[in-house]
Amino acid sequence: MEIRVLQYFLTVVREESINRAAEVLHITQPTLSRQLSQLEEEVGVRLFxxxxxxxxxxxxxxxxxxxxxxxxxxxxxxEKELMEREELVDGKIVIGCGELAAMQLLPDLFQSFSQKHPLVSYDLFTANADLVKEQMEKGLVDIGVLLEPVDMEKFEFLRLDQKERWVVLMRPDDPLAVKEAVTAGDLEGLPVILPRRLNVQNELAHWFGDSFPNLHVLFTSNLSTNSAVMVRKGLAYSLSIEGSVSFWDKNEVVYRPLCPELTAGSVLAWKKGQPFSLAATKFIRHIKDTYAF
Incomplete structure (x- = not known):
């Protein structure tokens, strides 16, 4: 029983006429009648x-x-599934990302995409949002997970639901560690580490209000991991996003949230009009399909 003959059969059923079905199929009526008769002989029963x-x-x-x-x-x-696999897509996708809670969403995307395209590999480039965005604009990074605020005029993006909470890193034996949360006044006159990004500093300055001029900014840093090294040595308190907290040794570095709470959003973004590789193009499509973009 051939697929082609089954298609002929269903066309005749739909048209309720061999003549009309032959016209739709662009074959002669005797040819179609012969095919149907052979089908009935093959299955051993009358069909019409x-x-x-x-x-x-x-x-x-x-x-x-x-x-x-x-x-x-x-x-x-x-046939559609086989066409989607194409000629076995391979290559490397470069993902730029900060140390954010939103990174927890990526493993599921990687896993589901790798099931369809197992030859694709990934390069994780870790930096702050300004540097990741700069690399995206140069075409060196395909997709970025960026902490807001960030200018997205040149990018297509998906705003992620997960919120990033700002916290203060300190030694576990620090006097502030006994508090459930840290206020702006608690940090006045104390050495602190601020993020290097100016627009993020502006967000924090707004939160600190009148206390901001009284801060002793000893360091700025683009990654909270390096800030944690300074904190562990007791050099300063670090203002950081909570996303990388799970990787720190709680016997050496602890954190307390800001009070009142300060949060930030994050986006998954790629440059508009960028000529991406086939692998990156398909991964972006995978993102859009996953999140009904």
């Missing part, structure tokens, strides 16, 4: 009641109609 004006299905024909529809749907689905 041939009337003067139209043909109708026998009970056996009704069963074949249902099964033929299922078979052709499965064939179509299989």
């Amino acid at each position: 009641h041939r009337g003067a004006r139209k043909i109708t299905l026998t009970n056996e024909g009704l069963l074949l109609k249902r099964r033929a529809g299922e078979i052709l749907s499965l064939v179509d689905k299989t």
Whole structure:
């Protein structure tokens, strides 16, 4: 039983006429009639009641109609899946990211994408949002996970639901460690480490309010991991995003949230009009499909 003949059969069923079905299929009426007769011989039953004006299905024909529809749907689905795999997509996708809680969303994306394209690999470039965005604009990074505030005029992006909470890093034996949260006044006159990004500093300055001029900014840093090294040695307190907290040794560095709470959003972004590799193009499509973009 050939797929082509099943398609002929369903066309005749739909048109209720061999003549009309032959016109739709662009074959002659005798050729179609012969194919249907051979199909009936092959299955060993009559499939049609041939009337003067139209043909109708026998009970056996009704069963074949249902099964033929299922078979052709499965064939179509299989062909689409094979086409999606194309010629086995390979290559490397460069992902720029900060030490953010939003990074927890990426492993599921990587896993589901790798099931379809197992030859693709990933390069994780860790930096603050300004540097990641700069690399994206140069075409050196394909996709970025960026901490807001950030100018997205040149980028297509998906705003992630997960919020990034600002915290203060300190030694576990520090006097502030006994507090449940840290206020702006608690940090006045104390050595602190601020993020290097100026627009983030502005956000923090707004939170500190009148206390900001009284801060003793000993360091600025673009990564909280390096800040934590300074904190561990007791040199300063670090204002940081909570995202990388799980990687720190709690016996050496602890954190307390700001009070009142300060949070920031993050985005998953890629440059508009960028000529991406096939692997990156498909990964962006995967992101859009996953999040119904």
